[in-house]
Amino acid sequence: MTASDTSAASLEHLREHGFALLERMILIRQFESRVQALYAEQEMRTPVHLCIGQEAVPSAVCSCLRDADHIFSSHRCHGHYMAKGGDLNRLAAELYCRSEGCSGGKGGSMHIVDVERGVCGTTAIVGGSVPIALGAGLASSLRRDGGVSVAFFGDGASEEGTFHESLNIAALKTLPVIFVQENNLYATSSHVRNRQAYDGGASLARGYGMPACRIDGNDAVAVHQAALEAVARARRGEGPSFIECLTYRWMDHVGAGDGLEKGYRSREEWDDWVRRCPVKALEERIVEAGVADSGQIAAVYERVNGRVDEAFAFGKASPWPGAMTLSENV
Numbered sequence: 269m270t271a272s273d274t275s276a277a278s279l280e281h282l283r284e285h286g287f288a289l290l291e292r293m294i295l296i297r298q299f300e301s302r303v304q305a306l307y308a309e310q311e312m313r314t315p316v317h318l319c320i321g322q323e324a325v326p327s328a329v330c331s332c333l334r335d336a337d338h339i340f341s342s343h344r345c346h347g348h349y350m351a352k353g354g355d356l357n358r359l360a361a362e363l364y365c366r367s368e369g370c371s372g373g374k375g376g377s378m379h380i381v382d383v384e385r386g387v388c389g390t391t392a393i394v395g396g397s398v399p400i401a402l403g404a405g406l407a408s409s410l411r412r413d414g415g416v417s418v419a420f421f422g423d424g425a426s427e428e429g430t431f432h433e434s435l436n437i438a439a440l441k442t443l444p445v446i447f448v449q450e451n452n453l454y455a456t457s458s459h460v461r462n463r464q465a466y467d468g469g470a471s472l473a474r475g476y477g478m479p480a481c482r483i484d485g486n487d488a489v490a491v492h493q494a495a496l497e498a499v500a501r502a503r504r505g506e507g508p509s510f511i512e513c514l515t516y517r518w519m520d521h522v523g524a525g526d527g528l529e530k531g532y533r534s535r536e537e538w539d540d541w542v543r544r545c546p547v548k549a550l551e552e553r554i555v556e557a558g559v560a561d562s563g564q565i566a567a568v569y570e571r572v573n574g575r576v577d578e579a580f581a582f583g584k585a586s587p588w589p590g591a592m593t594l595s596e597n598v
């Protein structure tokens with residue numbers, strides 16, 4: 269599988285899917301930016317791992333899926349939940365640890381779920397999404413229900429043992445699983461070149477016998493093309509695929525700051541990636557291609573900001589879980 273495409277095909281793809289992709293990306297950007305802005309109030313006490321800068325990957329992958337398809341994610345999971353159509357109000361309520369949160373206020377930011385929309389769980393255990401997605405893929409395969417299972421995970425996950433076991437079994441059993449690695453170059457404050465002698469997860473996946481590509485994870489169209497191909501392959505019963513997306517988180521590993529003062533990454537590197545903003549890049553391409561004009565894009569921001577206002581108002585107004593429910597659902 270290759271993600272490179274002729275520019276004519278890419279332009280056609282942009283015309284067909286670009287605006288819908290942009291809407292999802294703007295939702296994630298605006299929601300995450302709101303979390304960032306409100307975090308200083310100290311009312312959200314859950315640790316947050318924001319995905320600002322990485323919006324293209326969840327948007328593009330999830331827009332290739334059906335409600336019945338299952339996704340699994342990590343600590344950096346808000347974008348995956350939103351892109352798959354998870355309930356926005358209940359996400360905001362969960363960040364305030366309130367009873368109407370998607371996990372009843374007991375999960376917080378890293379444990380979010382909306383089973384009806386196929387968001388089947390997120391886990392803070394690095395690499396944890398990978399074997400769980402494998403299990404869901406095995407279930408779909410046994411039931412022959414045509415479902416596809418997606419694991420989202422970071423560059424750190426390919427350093428975990430279960431990652432390797434899962435890729436092996438997925439390929440061996442021809443399971444409908446798509447492995448999506450968001451390679452944002454860092455695990456907490458450690459650069460990938462100080463942790464891995466191999467060149468990215470895709471290079472490992474090929475060794476396990478599945479098609480794999482490494483693509484620009486800030487190019488929503490490229491990610492969408494790669495994901496469509498992987499989903500089609502899985503639905504045809506031809507087995508797993510691996511998509512490694514090169515991207516970058518603008519925020520620090522955890523919390524609402526950029527972490528630049530910690531010195532584990534340079535201002536130059538950060539500036540360079542911020543210039544490559546996936547949202548702005550797609551907006552520019554959409555306008556250039558005549559798919560939509562700036563007024564139509566501004567209308568999306570307005571609509572999305574209204575939804576985000578509503579979600580946070582809902583979250584803040586939601587009651588705390590009652591003391592008597594302390595041991596329920598845990």
Ligand SMILES: Cc1ncc(C[n+]2csc(CCOP(=O)(O)OP(=O)(O)O)c2C)c(N)n1
Pocket residue numbers: 343344392393394395421422423424425452454455456521
């Ligand atoms: C098994 C395990 N080891 C270590 C940790 C501590 N930890 C939490 S997030 C993280 C870094 C993860 O990096 P990556 O997988 O690249 O995801 P990113 O944060 O970049 O999205 C680590 C080491 C953990 N949660 N689980």
Ligand SMILES: [Mg+2]
Pocket residue numbers: 422423424450451452453454455456
């Ligand atoms: Mg990482």
